[in-house]
Every structure is written in C-alpha cells, then in structure tokens.
Amino acid sequence: MIIKSSSLTIALALALAASAHAKPPAAASNEAATARHLASLIAGEPKSAELTLFFSQMPKGGDLHHHYSGAIYAEQYVDWVDKQGFCVYKSSYRIETNKETVAKERDKPALERSCLSSGEILADDFTYRELLQRWSSKDFDNHGAIQSPPDRQFFQTFGFFGPVSSNNFNEGLLELKKRAIQEHVGYIETMFKLAPLTPNASFDAKISQAGDDDAALTEAMRAWSGALEQDAAFNKGVADYVTQVGQAHAGVDDERFTMRYQAYVLRLLAPSQVFSSMLSAFKASSQSPLIVGVNIVGQESAPSSMRGYTLHMKMFQFLKTRYPHVKLALHAGELALGDVPPDGLRFHIDQALHLAGANRIGHGIDLAHESNAIGILKTMRERDIPVEINLTSNAFISGIKGDNHPVTLYRKYGVPYVIATDDAGVTRHTLAQEYALFASRYKPSYAEIKKVSYNSLRYAFLPPADKKRLSAQLDERYAAFEAAIAALPAQAVAGARR
Structure with a gap:
C-alpha cells in the first residue's frame, strides 16, 4: 500500500507539473493556427510579400550578431x-x-x-x-x-562613414532602439566600440621571434600583460572606455527593450595592438555589467588576418585563463572557397572553439571545408555552442546562400543557431527580412522558427534573471501575435492556403 500510495503521489505530482506548463486551450489553438498559416506561406513557391508581413509582425527575441556602426543607415x-x-x-x-x-x-x-x-x-x-x-x-x-x-564594397563602406560613426553614440543607440521596437525585437547585443590599444614594438618583435614556440609566446604575453595591468595610462583608458559605454547607454533600456554591448578587437592590426586591445576588452567586460562579451572583427580573408589568425586565437586562450567568466562571441570561418587558398579554409572555426574557447561562433560559413568539420558539429552540439546565422550578409559578401549555406549542416546535426542581421545599415535589411529569407529558403516549421527566436535570448550573454524577464516578455508578445494571426479574416487565411 505504501508503494502504491507513493506511486500515486508521484503520478499526481507529475500530472500537476505538466498541467502547470501546458498552454491554455485558446493559446494552444492560436499557436496551431499560426503554424498552419506559416506552413501555407512557404508551401510550394514561397509567398514573399506575405512572409514579410508575417515576420514583420512576429516577435523576435533578440539580435545577437549586430555591429553598431554597420547597423545605422547611411542617411x-x-x-x-x-x-x-x-x-x-x-x-x-x-x-x-x-x-x-x-x-x-x-x-x-x-x-x-x-x-x-x-x-x-x-x-x-x-x-x-x-x-x-x-x-x-x-x-x-x-x-x-x-x-x-561585393566584399570590397562592403568592407570599404566603414572607411567612408567612420569619422561620423564614432560620434553621437547615444543618439545612434536610441535610433537603433526605436527601430528594434518597431520591428518587435526585444534585445540587441551589439559590437559597439573598439577596445583601447597600446602599440609596443618590442612585443611585436618578440612575437615575430617566437614563431610557433608556444612557450615563448606565452612568456611574452605574460610579461606584457603584467606590465600593462600596472600601467596607469592603460588602466585609465579601460576606465574611460567603460564610462563612455555607460554614458552612451543612457535612456536605452526600458520595459520594452534591452541592449548590451560587446567590446571588440580589430584583427587587422599589429600583434601588440591586437593583444593590448584584447586585454582592454577582457578587463572592460569584467568591470561593467553592460559589456557582456568580447569579439574580434575585421575582414577575415585579409592577408594580415590570415597570417595572424592562430596567434589571435592563442591570445584569446591566454586571456581566457585570466578572465574565465568573460564570454566570447567570435567571428570565425567567414570565408568562402576562392576568398583564400584552400588551406586557409580548414581550421578557423576549429581554433575558435578549441583554442580560444568561443561561447558563440559568428558566421561559420566555411564549415564544410574545415578538416575537423564533423568534430566541430559534435562539439557545438554537445557543448551547446550556437552559431550566429547572417543570411543577407553571407550572400552579399561571400556569395554563400541557398543549399550552399552551412545552416543546412548545422540544422541537420543538431547545432543550436540564432538568426541575426550583422550590418543591417550597410546591407539595408531588417531582422524580419532575415527570418523571411530563412523561411522561404529552408521551409522550417513554425515550432523551429519560434525556437530560434527564443534561442536569441537563451544564448545571450545575460544573467539568468535578465533572460527570465525577457523570455516572459516574449511569451506575452507571442500570445498576442498568435491570437492576431488566428483572428485573421477567413478570406485572408483561405487565400493564403490557395
């Protein structure tokens, strides 16, 4: 009798727990109607205008691969x-x-x-x-x-508007906030500003002499990072950077929208500049709750980027041991066949994961060419490391689209992913359009689309309390959206199904 009673109690508890998480009948019905509606829009030849309307109205949790300067329109x-x-x-x-x-x-x-x-x-x-x-x-x-x-066209734009993009930060962020709210986006994690750097010819010479000698490289980084951390000017630069981010952020967060920032490093520079900027970025991220991660930017196929790639990953590896709680979202594998010789396509994602310790991978479009491609997919799936998918950017810069885009591989092998914009001001699109492109090309279910939207909060570099708050907001927004879709006039729904 005791065993039976215990079993009954457990069964009852499980039933109560399940009912607590179950959707109300109306909500479940609305979700099912929305799923049917999306399926009708992508069946056969995708209905592009209706998909744009659908995704323009659909809540989108966040945008995790977002460059501040490239997000603002030239106008x-x-x-x-x-x-x-x-x-x-x-x-x-x-x-x-x-x-x-x-x-x-x-x-x-x-x-x-x-x-x-x-x-x-x-x-x-x-x-x-x-x-x-x-x-x-x-x-x-x-x-x-x-x-x-197109790749030259894209990367050269930053040289044109650069002098004004480094001013008016608060006004720019508020403009991006306004646009996000209009697009039903609740969170942006933007690559905001280059972390301060300090040139050092002696360090550059030591790095050159070290070559593939990891012990010599580690000793050079240990010695110079120690000197920088004792340098008053360097520490003031980091403090000023943190202050500037805080000032630029004024008035950005409210009950409708949240923004956080990644400090970034420019991979095109000399080793001393890259390393000192990287150290600044790690320190700034560890000092400010607004700066939630570190990234590295710059054209990955440029000769200086290719020559320095492994070195940069080892720099991240070294600093990650010093600042283990700092999160990394690294551009890696933003390369296509023909951009560089084939050998250059074989290791970038792998090193970002296994040397640098990336928490998210940005782009990752050279996956199919990587020597350890299957191992990469296994690692990302098992460690729950997402890839940031930027369809418009990848198509424009690198010509990677359709079945040639490795999102097909990431999906097939169960790697988590998010959909993002990259530089929506330069390539002149929206996050809604990224979802519409994804749906029209790859015909996902509504359940998958919705999961991707929530993924952009799940994999955000935010404290659990913030993720919980934003997810609760997203729940409310989806309930309203699905109710609106379910209430579409019968003739509109019937027309969509034809």
Missing part, C-alpha cells in the same frame, strides 16, 4: 556630417574632419566648394545617390552602383 550618417562640423568631398565621398579645412571650404562660393555640407549633399540628387552607393550596398544588386567586388 543617418549624412545628417551627422553637419552636426560634427564636417563636410564630404564630392569627388571621393570621403569626410573631412579638420575644422580649419572645413571652414575654408564654407567660405568659398557655393559653386566652387569641393567639400559639401549635409544640406548641399541632400540638395544634389546625383551626389546623394552616389554617396549612398559608396556608404552602403544601395542599388548594388540592380546594377545602379559602381560594381566593385
């Missing part, structure tokens, strides 16, 4: 030219920042000026359109732009 940067007292050369579309030169230009008669104000750019339709084509991918696909190779 916004044009407005900031005057605000900073700069001008833009009509011949090159480069920004002039020297105030004396700008003043001399403004003293000239209007027809003789070679460097234009925001207003003068906007008044000249030809110049304005050409500027947008250089500062973003506008008109690239319809052949209205100067047709440089």
